[in-house]
Amino acid sequence: MLSCVNGAFSERWYQVAVTNGKQADRLEAEWGDIITPDKMADALKAKSYEAVTIVHNETSTGVENPLKELAAVVHDVSPNTLILVDAVSSMGGVKIETDAWGVDFILTSSQKCFAMPPGMSFAAVSDRALERAEKVENRGWYFDLLRLEKHRIKNSTPMTPTMSLIWALDVQLDKMLAEGLDNRFARHQAMAERVQSWAVEHGMEPLAPQGYRSKTVSTIKNLRGVDIAALNKFLLTKGMRLSNGYGDLKNKTFRIAHMGETKMHHVDELLEAFEAFMENM
Ligand SMILES: Cc1ncc(COP(=O)(O)O)c(C=O)c1O
Known part of the structure; x- marks a missing residue:
């Protein structure tokens, strides 16, 4: 995989990949700079990657990476590469067009732009990422996307859900929609x-x-x-x-x-x- 690294949280995502035994290359920019679409194109032309990771909003540096443009380059240069996005500190505060931009996996958490207590994370997953998951042997249990999806379509979860936060989310989403x-x-x-x-x-x-x-x-x-x-x-x-x-x-x-x-x-x-x-x- 190709990890875009231009701040503390993108560095952490690279570390997550490596500590999970994934082969990860770094596509780096100085802290405070963006990952440019040109650099992304060059990296994808030089080597084939199963996935790229991008932190949309680097909370450490206050940089918003140009996600739409980066995703467009990935689709153009390496259409089979999955686009994985950390939108922890932007989703809910900034418009992100997950489907239109062709993002495969995007995650956020409750305690930033959703203004809730910490303890919950949300993700949107593309159909092709789910199809790709079928070919992965060791998907684990708690973070197995196929298991989560099987339950999601029944309005359920495979594990005990954090009900207190789900009730809080229900209230907060009404507030967000009212605004x-x-x-x-x-x-x-x-x-x-x-x-x-x-x-x-x-x-x-x-x-x-x-x-x-x-x-x-x-x-x-x-x-x-x-x-x-x-x-x-x-x-x-x-x-x-x-x-x-x-x-x-x-x-x-x-x-x-x-x-x-x-x-x-x-x-x-x-x-x-x-x-x-x-x-x-
Ligand atoms: C961009 C980003 N990714 C991930 C995280 C999650 O980090 P933690 O679990 O330490 O809160 C944060 C938290 O601030 C973040 O800003």
Whole structure:
């Protein structure tokens, strides 16, 4: 398989492949850069792969990889290669056209843009991925797609489901539909633009290049040398906090999440407090 790696979570997916005994090659970009369709095309021309893995929204770097374009290249250059996507921090906040783009497997989890407690994950699987699964001998049990599908069509699960979260999901999906998906996506985009333009106005800038900046989490270069730990101590007195940079990006960047049920007034409140902190630096 070919693992696209341009951040912490795509690195982790590569590690998942290797620790499961899969032969995986890395298609890398710097943390903060995107995986380009050209690089993908070159890699697929050089070698045949059963699957590619792509993290749509790299939560560590605030980069949104160009999934539609990457999927188009895979279909064009290597039509038998399955496209597997981690959309943990984008699905529900960003429009993803799974069928139209020809994605074979896409997964997300309850605690990001669905704004629920952690503990549940969701996936959509293409017919051809299910057909391919039939040829796999050791599919395990809990994550055997064929077993899951057999039960899914009977509105059931092969194992004990997490009923408390399923009831919560029922409530949350009603809330999401009442807002309207397009409105929800527009709200995420507007919050991202607000945070990212605020950063520039205050002498900082997003790590991701223009056009590929995440709509759900902004990773901002800490160009003002803000003491992130002290900032969080101050923010916590007001019931808020932001995230330090991930791994090597710690203190060099910070991350502001604007996803799920976060609204523009929450973002405004955070940025106002951030400004007050910087005035006293
Ligand atoms: C893109 C992405 N993939 C996967 C995960 C899952 O990681 P964990 O199980 O440690 O929450 C996360 C969590 O933040 C994520 O952002």
